[in-house]
Amino acid sequence: MTPTIFWAKPDQTYEEHIRAAYAAWKSTVSAKRNLIQRLGKLYGFSEERFLKSSLLTVVLHDIGKNIEPFQQMMRAKKEGKSFDYRENYRHELESYCFIFRGAMALATQEGGSLMGKLPLEALAVLGHHKRIDPSLDSFHRESLSAKPPVCEEGMNLALTLAGQIFQSEGYQFPEIPVHEYDPYKEVSKLIGYEGIFTKIYDREPDHEAVRATYSLLKAILHYSDWLGSSGKELPYSVKIDPDQLFKEIEQRCAAKQIAFTQLRPFQQQCADTKGNVIAVAPTGSGKTEAALFWALNNIREMQDAKLIYLLPTMVTANSIFMRLEEYFGKGNVGLSHSTATFLRENEEENPQERTVLFDKSFIKPATVATVDQFLTAGFNTGKWTLIEANAANSVVIIDEIHSYDPWTLGLIIESLKHFSKLGTRFMLMSATLPHYLIELFTRSLPDVTVIRDETLLSSCRNQYQVFDKPIEDAIAEIEKEVVQGKKTLVVVNNVAKCQELYKKLGHLNPLCYHSKFTFNDRRAKEERIDDAKLLIATQVVEVSLDIDFDVMFTECAPPDALIQRAGRVNRRRVKTGSRILIFLPSKTSEKIYDPDSTGLLTRSFEKFKTSPPDLTESDLISIVEDVYTGRDIEQSEIFVDASRQYTETQGKLMEIFDNSNKVEDKLSTRMEKYLQVPVIPLQFRNLITSLDVPPSKRRLYEVKMPYWYVRKHKEIRDEIMFCEMKYDSDIGASFADDKDDVASLIL
Incomplete structure (x- = not known):
């Protein structure tokens, strides 16, 4: 008689999948061994005890697939037949019944649970595909279904296989009976609204320990399941040493005709420093390379940690991502932000080398992301357990740390405290960092070293001039510079002003660059920036763009922002006369940068106006300190409110539940006076609703517009949100009604 074959996937038998997941588990726990040991010392469990619980989740995570509905679905798929998915039953619920009993038996066998009385193993398995929360919304269909018939033979084979794997590790597998349970009812006893989870949780003395341990358990299960399913091996950490990186940088500099023979003193000091670092150095001093050398040496000391590089904008993240791929190789660097999937859509590459799932969860050896992707883990959204566990075993670089509003900064501070306790090492970088921020970060990070590049303090990169008139009155001067062949940069504080100047200077063939373009148009402009003779832009040029101009006309902004903008002029410090x-700042500028009317822009303007034109780097630092003297961001209501959001959110979610509220304002990682939402300009309606644009490519046509404006001008067709507006590939989006002069603030 031919034995029955039980399937985990159409192309994998149950045994093949579990054995593949076990192999992936072995490599994953080996890579994360230091983290497991760190958390064990921190929270009082042994490495072996954790490994037993972790292995239990892996060998039993799919045991629930041995039910009749799931096996019928697999057979239908293998035979190319249709299957009514409404007849399926979520296998995680069935798996929960077995691993819950396995976790309880293991606790009895080992003399105690892994973490208090909470069955974290069972909860990790229950949530390894779907979101879990006390409402159990993810399993609504199952709440109305009868308990599924069990394939008893399959269950027995699964338990025998699990016992064999435990034995191969030298562990004793706990006894688990095969029985037909009512899975939804079983889960409801623990975490439903009538469940006892809350009572157990409230008795736990260390909720942070619960969160960290659960995150690591579930993350390792994800690794094992995904890598076991894909059959691929992915390097856990960056496999390049500092000498190799030096050669890569040498080649890149040669291609750009930049002299590079050795690390500068600042870079060498960063490279030699172990632990947390605050690095302050002028633009163009090689902070990125300094950070990478620091990262590699700390990764080596931590024995194969990951590298996470965080930036304030998608544009800067894209730029650093491409640079890191040059250094570390394609497939080894992930990119995570809202439009990351489109960045390299036209390139031919192995699809297994680049997956959105791996990128978003920081699984690649190195990941470049906007800071938002890192911060959302604190709100328990997305694959937050993977981000938590991977970030806890990483070196994290946060570039342009000065550029965040009080809300985002409050979230960053809480993240620094949380992850540094788990062993994460941070480097915070900026060209301009006021003393009050250095003090704040120093209090938030243990044993932090402040490293300053002092070799350039006496150098003067550019000449500064201040004019008592608005920038739109400088059209003739801008024309003169461009006609004389100077690469000219114009920076204003809002999109409407950027568009206005573009129209006035259209005869000079300028490039207009800001945040209100579709993805494809923005990407096309980025490719042209280097060759632009006249670039008219907003604040998007301030951070991490490797561009170089001869002269800049700019509206006044806070001093640190002005210095960042100035870093795009004479970037290599080899020009004369830059x-x-x-x-003068506009009224709109004051609403953007100084909503509380503290006089920030007035002080900034007057300070530059009364300073000599030959400002050295030391002079610029002094201006920043003088303008910000007396500022205490920790007294800001916005900062304080953000700082307690993680605690309040995680308290409501009892640390481990997933967040189902994706639109609550308080869960935003950025402070926006007006909520911005992505919509498609109405003029693209016919194109989008035709068959020419598949659903996966619709985001290429999106532009973020103010929520209040979208409510007035939206048009929904086939469940797609369109919005009436003026859109032009040269100047971007603007309001359809010119009377809406609030655009000068919003855009």
Whole structure:
């Protein structure tokens, strides 16, 4: 008689999948061994005790697939037949019944649970595909279904296989009876609204320990399941040493005709420092490379940690991502932000080398992301357990740390405290960092070293001039610079002003660059920036763009922002006669940068106005300190509110439940006075609703617009949100009604 074959996937038998997941588990726990040991010392469990619980989740995570509905679905798929998915039953629920009993038996066998009285193993398995919360919304269909018939033979084979794997590790497998349970009812006893989870949780003395341990358990299960399913091996950490990186940088500099023979003193000091670092150095001093050398040496000391590089904008993240791929190789660097999937859509590459899932969960050896992707883990959204566990075993670089609003900064501070306790090492970088921020970060990070690049303090990169007039009155001067062949940069504080100047200077063939373009249009402009003779832009040029101009006309902004903008002029410090021309801030600028009317822009303007034109790097630092003297961001209501959001959110979610509220304002990682939502300009309606644009490519046509405006001008067709607006590939989006002069603030 031919034995029955039980399937985990159409192309994998149950045994093949579990054995593949076990192999992936062995490599994963080996890579995360130091983290397991760190958390064990921190929270009082042994490495072996954790490994037993972790292995239990892996060998039993799919045991629930041995039910009749699931096996019928697999047979239908293998035979190319249709299957009514409404007849399926979520296998995680069935798996829960077995691993819950396995976890209880293991606790009895080992003399105690892994973490208090909570069956974390069972909860990790229950949530390894679907979101879990006390409402059990993910399993609504199962709440109305009868308990599924069990394939008893399959269950017995699964338990025998699990016992064999435990034995191969030298562990004793706990006894688990085969029985037909009512899975939804079983789960409801623990975490439903009538469940006892809350009572057990409330008795736990260390909720942070619960969160960290659960995150690691579930993350390792995800690794094992995904890598076991794909059949691929992925390097856990960056496999390049500092000498190799030096050669890569040498080649890159040679291609850009930049002299590079050795690390500068600042870079060498960063490279030699172990632990947390605050690095302050002028633009163009090689902070990125300094950070990478620091990262590699700390990764080596931590024995194969990951590298996470965080930036404030998608544009800067894209730029650093491409640089890191040059250094570390394709397939080894992930990119995570809202439009990351489109960045390299036209390139031919092995699809297994680049997956959105791996990128978003920081699984690649190195990941470049916007800071938002890192911070959302604190709100328990997305694959937050993977982000938590991977970030806890990483070196994290946060670039342009000065550029965040009080809300985001409050979230960053809480993340620094949380992850540094788990063993994460941080480097915070900026060209301009006021003393009050250095003090704040120093209090938030243990044993942090502040490293300053002092070799350039006496150098003067550019000449500064200040004018008592608005920038739109400088059209003639801008024309003169461009006609004389100077690469000219114009920076204003809002999109509407950027578009206005673009129209006035259209005869000079300028490039207009800001945040209100579709993805494809923005990407096309980024490719043209290097060759632009006249670039008219907003604040998007301030951070981490490797561009170089001869002269800049700019509206006044806070001093650190102005210095960042100035870093795009004479970037290599080899030009003579490069200039920065500062003009009066507009009323709109004050609403953007100084909503509390503290006089920030007035102080900034007056300070530059009364300073000599030959400002050295030391002079610029002094201006920043003078303008920000007396500022205490920790007294800001916004900062305080953000700082307690993680605690409040995780308290409501009892640390381990997934967040089902994706639109609550308090769960935003950025402070936005007006909520911005992505919509498609109405003029693309016919194109989008035709068959020419598949659903996966619709985001290429999106632009973020103010929520209040979208409510007035939206048009929904086939469940797609369109919005009436003016859109032009040269100047971007603007309001359809010119009377809406609030656009000058919003855009």
